Amino acid sequence: MAEARALSRPRFVWQKIEDFFAVHIVSTTGGLLFLIVAIFLLWPIIAVLTRSVFGSEGLTLEYYKTFISKSYYHRSFYNSLLLGVLTTSVCLSVGFCIAYLTTCGPVYLRRPLRLVTFLLLISPPYIFALSLIILLGHRGIITQALHLNWAIYGFTGVVIAQSLAFLPLAYMMIENTLSSLNPNLEDSAANLGATEGKILRSITLPLLRPGFLKAALIVYVLAVAEFGNAALLSGRTSFLAPDTYLTIVGEANYNMGSVLSFFLLLPCIIVFVIQNYLIRGKSYTTIGGKPVAAEPRHISSVILIPMLAVSFIACGLILLTFLVVGLGAFTKIVGVDNTFTLKSILDVGSTAVLINSLKVSFLAGLLGGILGVLLAYVIIRGRFRGRTTLEGMTVSGITLPGTVLGIGYILAFNKPPLLLTGTIVILSICSVFRHLVVGMEAGITKLKQLSIEVEEASLNLGASTVTTFRRIVLPITFPAFMYGFMYTFMRTMVGLSAMIFLISPGYSLVSVYIFNEATLGRIGLSCAATLKLITVVSACLAILQFSSRRTGLSVTRKA
Amino acid sequence: MKSKWLISVGLVVCLLLAFALPMCAPAPPVEEEKPPVEEEELAKSIRAYMSGTPEHDADQANFIKQKLGVEVKYLYLSCGVIGARLDAEAPRFSADMCISVCGPQAVTAKKEGWSIAYDSPAWRGLGSEWKDPDDYWFNTACVVFVLVGNEDRLAEQGYAMPDSWEDLLDPKWKGQIVMPSPATSGTAFRMLFTFLQLYGTLVGKGEEGGWEYMAALDKNIDHYTSGGNAPTDLVARGEFTLGITNQAQVQPRIDEGYPLLWTIPEEGSGFGLGPNFILKGTEELYTCQKIIDLLGTEEFSALRAATGYVVKDDVPIALFGTKPKLVPNLDLNWAFENQDRLMDEWKTRFVTE
Numbered sequence: 001m002a003e004a005r006a007l008s009r010p011r012f013v014w015q016k017i018e019d020f021f022a023v024h025i026v027s028t029t030g031g032l033l034f035l036i037v038a039i040f041l042l043w044p045i046i047a048v049l050t051r052s053v054f055g056s057e058g059l060t061l062e063y064y065k066t067f068i069s070k071s072y073y074h075r076s077f078y079n080s081l082l083l084g085v086l087t088t089s090v091c092l093s094v095g096f097c098i099a100y101l102t103t104c105g106p107v108y109l110r111r112p113l114r115l116v117t118f119l120l121l122i123s124p125p126y127i128f129a130l131s132l133i134i135l136l137g138h139r140g141i142i143t144q145a146l147h148l149n150w151a152i153y154g155f156t157g158v159v160i161a162q163s164l165a166f167l168p169l170a171y172m173m174i175e176n177t178l179s180s181l182n183p184n185l186e187d188s189a190a191n192l193g194a195t196e197g198k199i200l201r202s203i204t205l206p207l208l209r210p211g212f213l214k215a216a217l218i219v220y221v222l223a224v225a226e227f228g229n230a231a232l233l234s235g236r237t238s239f240l241a242p243d244t245y246l247t248i249v250g251e252a253n254y255n256m257g258s259v260l261s262f263f264l265l266l267p268c269i270i271v272f273v274i275q276n277y278l279i280r281g282k283s284y285t286t287i288g289g290k291p292v293a294a295e296p297r298h299i300s301s302v303i304l305i306p307m308l309a310v311s312f313i314a315c316g317l318i319l320l321t322f323l324v325v326g327l328g329a330f331t332k333i334v335g336v337d338n339t340f341t342l343k344s345i346l347d348v349g350s351t352a353v354l355i356n357s358l359k360v361s362f363l364a365g366l367l368g369g370i371l372g373v374l375l376a377y378v379i380i381r382g383r384f385r386g387r388t389t390l391e392g393m394t395v396s397g398i399t400l401p402g403t404v405l406g407i408g409y410i411l412a413f414n415k416p417p418l419l420l421t422g423t424i425v426i427l428s429i430c431s432v433f434r435h436l437v438v439g440m441e442a443g444i445t446k447l448k449q450l451s452i453e454v455e456e457a458s459l460n461l462g463a464s465t466v467t468t469f470r471r472i473v474l475p476i477t478f479p480a481f482m483y484g485f486m487y488t489f490m491r492t493m494v495g496l497s498a499m500i501f502l503i504s505p506g507y508s509l510v511s512v513y514i515f516n517e518a519t520l521g522r523i524g525l526s527c528a529a530t531l532k533l534i535t536v537v538s539a540c541l542a543i544l545q546f547s548s549r550r551t552g553l554s555v556t557r558k559a
Numbered sequence: 560m561k562s563k564w565l566i567s568v569g570l571v572v573c574l575l576l577a578f579a580l581p582m583c584a585p586a587p588p589v590e591e592e593k594p595p596v597e598e599e600e601l602a603k604s605i606r607a608y609m610s611g612t613p614e615h616d617a618d619q620a621n622f623i624k625q626k627l628g629v630e631v632k633y634l635y636l637s638c639g640v641i642g643a644r645l646d647a648e649a650p651r652f653s654a655d656m657c658i659s660v661c662g663p664q665a666v667t668a669k670k671e672g673w674s675i676a677y678d679s680p681a682w683r684g685l686g687s688e689w690k691d692p693d694d695y696w697f698n699t700a701c702v703v704f705v706l707v708g709n710e711d712r713l714a715e716q717g718y719a720m721p722d723s724w725e726d727l728l729d730p731k732w733k734g735q736i737v738m739p740s741p742a743t744s745g746t747a748f749r750m751l752f753t754f755l756q757l758y759g760t761l762v763g764k765g766e767e768g769g770w771e772y773m774a775a776l777d778k779n780i781d782h783y784t785s786g787g788n789a790p791t792d793l794v795a796r797g798e799f800t801l802g803i804t805n806q807a808q809v810q811p812r813i814d815e816g817y818p819l820l821w822t823i824p825e826e827g828s829g830f831g832l833g834p835n836f837i838l839k840g841t842e843e844l845y846t847c848q849k850i851i852d853l854l855g856t857e858e859f860s861a862l863r864a865a866t867g868y869v870v871k872d873d874v875p876i877a878l879f880g881t882k883p884k885l886v887p888n889l890d891l892n893w894a895f896e897n898q899d900r901l902m903d904e905w906k907t908r909f910v911t912e
Binding site: 138 | 606613632633634635636637639640642643645646647648651653740742743744781782783784785786788789792793796797798799902903906907910911912
């Protein structure tokens with residue numbers, strides 16, 4: 001053991017310090033990480049909640065009273081709830097169909113379906129608002145072709161756009177659970193004569209419940225809190241997320257903005273509690289949890305055909321969106337004046353902000369990857385109390401509405417000693433802590449495969465803690481680092497809701513640029529910038545994937 | 560084992576205190592204004608918040624770069640956003656000055672002590688619509704709003720361009736008009752208070768007369784955009800037939816070949832200020848002052864007038880040619896003082912979906 005080694009050495013001061021760290025390094029790192037996570041995730045939320053009850057005359061519930069008494073707030077609250085529920089149901093059912101097909105369905109369909117959903121992950125979520133405007137706006141391609149006196153603006157449009165935008169997340173989470181189910185259970189049921197409908201109902205779906213709940217929670221939060229699509233497509237319908245944004249940026253009313261933030265947070269808190277309560281005490285791991293489901297199973301056409309239909313419609317819409325955005329980037333005014341032009345794509349404004357975004361995202365990716373792995377290490381290996389709290393805090397980052405986090409960051413980091421507003425670091429940091437859970441969970445999965453005895457053996461053989469970490473822990477967690485890096489990088493590139501509050505003079509980001517141009521109705525410039533963004537992100541990911549494969553440190557999809 | 564746990568807790572607590580204690584302390588007072596800088600050296604660059612439009616901001620920044628060699632690193636945001644930023648950032652601003660923002664921000668900044676007064680030789684002796692009497696802000700350009708129409712859509716339906724604000728109440732325009740939302744756009748707030756005064760207080764009907772006009776207009780409005788220039792593009796592209804919009808982008812869109820018509824209805828247009836001011840705490844006070852001087856030149860006025868703003872100097876104004884007709888006797892102070900109430904009233908009446 002490490003302690004034994006420490007006692008047997010001569011006690012020079014330097015040696016003492018080194019020994020102290022050798023023994024306590026995990027706990028102290030854990031404490032430090034706890035502090036960092038608390039500062040960057042809890043503190044901003046506390047700052048928002050404080051601002052909602054503190055007026056110029058001290059503690060007051062005045063702002064909550066205003067919220068309750070004004071009809072225009074009720075409407076947006078109600079609309080947002082409905083939007084969340086509808087989007088979540090659509091995403092879960094379609095996500096399940098695609099996930100079922102990619103895990104158990106015909107092999108030739110798996111890769112294309114995965115590719116389509118992955119395409120969504122690297123594109124900004126508000127891309128659907130752009131394509132819906134081009135297709136079904138007042139001068140949309142379809143609207144004009146069919147001489148419709150109707151346009152997509154309003155509740156329906158927002159639901160469609162949000163559902164498509166968050167489909168890949170729902171898919172990924174369901175697919176994750178689905179692929180880790182042991183197929184033997186289903187196979188035995190089939191051998192015993194159960195029909196496929198019965199297997200799906202009584203085995204597959206119940207086992208997927210934790211995955212479903214987790215997906216539902218995250219999709220719900222994102223659908224309610226991400227305001228890009230809602231702001232561009234809502235027309236006269238009001239929603240909570242754009243209202244919160246406009247209350248802060250349009251009316252400069254931080255108190256009311258904080259109250260609205262609280263109501264954005266509220267459903268998340270409730271859903272989070274329900275989810276923990278519902279799942280706790282029930283074990284859903286099937287024996288030998290390693291993914292084995294590779295063989296395509298026979299699916300009867302009664303089930304296969306509806307699933308194929310749903311998946312094809314969804315994927316068709318997604319591909320159509322990309323096509324339309326591509327067209328939009330190269331035409332003068334899509335639908336009105338379809339002359340080919342390179343003006344939008346050559347516009348230097350979007351290139352400058354794209355470079356800014358790349359810098360910010362690269363920094364965020366690095367920080368996110370490193371912190372994720374460190375967190376995973378101290379949670380798995382640490383012996384200090386508060387580990388579960390630390391893990392819970394990190395997990396909650398992804399469920400925080402971006403709008404609220406953005407406001408929280410302005411309020412919390414505008415005063416010394418943490419004077420961060422107006423720097424580019426704040427953009428990276430905000431994104432890192434929101435997506436930290438992904439790198440951490442990947443790290444935890446990796447570390448669980450590494451028995452602690454390997455590390456102890458290394459220590460007993462005389463290697464220092466640092467050497468052990470470098471030679472044993474690092475290589476095994478490197479794929480987790482890369483996974484955390486990639487995910488954070490991608491999400492930072494396309495993130496809008498939190499970032500829009502934090503950009504500073506002379507330093508805008510490409511996602512904000514796309515949004516601003518779209519609100520001004522300059523669809524061509526938005527489409528061109530979106531196209532550049534998607535190309536650059538895919539290129540970066542391809543390079544990373546390639547180089548990590550070359551170095552023998554391949555990054556599997558879920559670490 | 561126990562000692563290990565104690566030591567780590569101790570370390571964490573120490574660190575927590577080190578961070579948290581200063582955070583709980585009240586914000587340190589802002590440093591006193593620097594004495595006038597003796598050595599006359601301009602900074603390489605300054606940071607500014609700018610409203611208006613991205614294109615106009617770039618033009619103004621280029622002008623300053625050409626004349627003074629100072630690079631203006633600016634962030635384009637709408638006026639409301641700039642107001643929110645200043646409020647959140649006070650007393651430490653991420654910018655050195657505000658260039659071409661809106662009236663309410665300049666008035667608030669003066670009231671809250673966020674701006675620095677400067678007795679600029681270029682601005683001496685101008686009236687109160689161009690310069691704060693106490694030198695806290697300088698108005699380079701008055702913005703007016705106009706009525707725009709899409710030529711093709713009007714021709715398709717056989718309608719003529721309306722020439723009075725009252726014509727917009729005709730039921731034939733139902734769902735065909737867009738205007739910005741007064742809750743989020745400075746331009747739209749100008750429209751709101753102009754109509755409230757034009758059809759209410761100025762004709763002896765009280766504020767309610769104005770609200771009646773707004774309610775009748777609302778029946779024909781498809782939706783309210785968040786930005787003040789958005790209707791220009793929506794109408795230019797033919798998504799809507801008519802729009803009430805900021806004048807800034809009208810000429811550029813016409814030049815680009817869009818079938819866009821514009822008019823100032825016979826009652827006249829309302830107007831707002833385009834003030835500039837220096838933010839307290841700037842380390843580049845001297846440079847900012849030199850920029851304020853530069854903004855007061857006729858050359859700068861010509862630049863602003865070339866994009867359709869009404870300026871203090873007698874230079875040709877794009878789009879309008881000469882000074883356009885403005886609604887007489889508008890009370891801007893009444894508007895700024897009642898802004899919160901009017902916005903709440905507007906939202907209660909018209910945010911109904």
